[in-house]
Amino acid sequence: MWQVAIVVGGGNIFRGSSWAGSSGLERSSADYIGMLATVMNAIFLQATMESIGIPTRVQTAFRMSEVAEPYIRRRAVRHLEKGRVVIFAAGTGNPFFTTDTAAALRCAEINAEVVLKATNVDGVYDDNPKHNPDARLQDNLTYHDVISKELSVMDLTAITLCQENNIPVVVFNLNKTGNIAKAIKGERVGTLIGDTWNTEAVVS
Known part of the structure; x- marks a missing residue:
């Protein structure tokens, strides 16, 4: 049985590295906005997947408990074992790190x-x-x-x-x-x- 986790980006909405420096926006703030964009995409992707019968869970790198679970490694692994697709959002939760790095990190964490x-x-x-x-x-x-x-x-x-x-x-x-x-x-x-x-x- 395949176990799939998805790390979503947010560049279609807001790319932090592209906006840093615009209108006085610092890189850290721009990256946090970009992370919020990934959460928007994750929630949309979850709705789309569940509309065709694929059970999913969204986990975010920083707490947004009203809309998603916080990232907890053991809980993510348990969801995968139960056949759910886990969508990781908000990158690593830290500025200056890309979605690619978040994907590599989560991959290593969940083996x-x-x-x-x-x-x-x-x-x-x-x-x-x-x-x-x-x-x-x-x-x-x-x-x-x-x-x-x-x-x-x-x-x-x-x-x-x-x-x-x-x-x-x-x-x-x-x-x-x-x-x-x-x-x-x-x-x-x-x-x-x-x-x-x-x-x-x-x-x-």
Whole structure:
């Protein structure tokens, strides 16, 4: 039985790093607003999933008890064991850390087997495919490849955390129908960073 946890971002509503400095907004405050945006997305995602019969729980990195549970590791694991999808919101609860880092952290905490990085491209390329039509999609990469070549897959903190905990990362296109199911089932999709993986995932 697959156990799936989802770390949601909020960039479609508010991206803290983009707004820092605007109208005197400090980076910390901008990041907290971004975290609130992830909670909005998490609640919307929960409603959507439960409307099609998928039981879910939303857990936030800081307390918002009227709308979601606080993040408690043992409770999250218990929800997964009962077949519920757990949606992690509000990042790590700290400014200056990305959603990617939150995904890597939660993955390590709940002993998940892989991070599935859902994005808007087919995987990791050796160059920017938007600017170079000859850019090639990479099937496999090591953590060292990502770090040494400064590939913009995940931020350095996130990829280092995955490396230290031997957590593979699969980067794939969210917009292609069926890709999430393929990734969770272990079918070939996108780019694999690190070792092979099996059945328990955190989707970022």
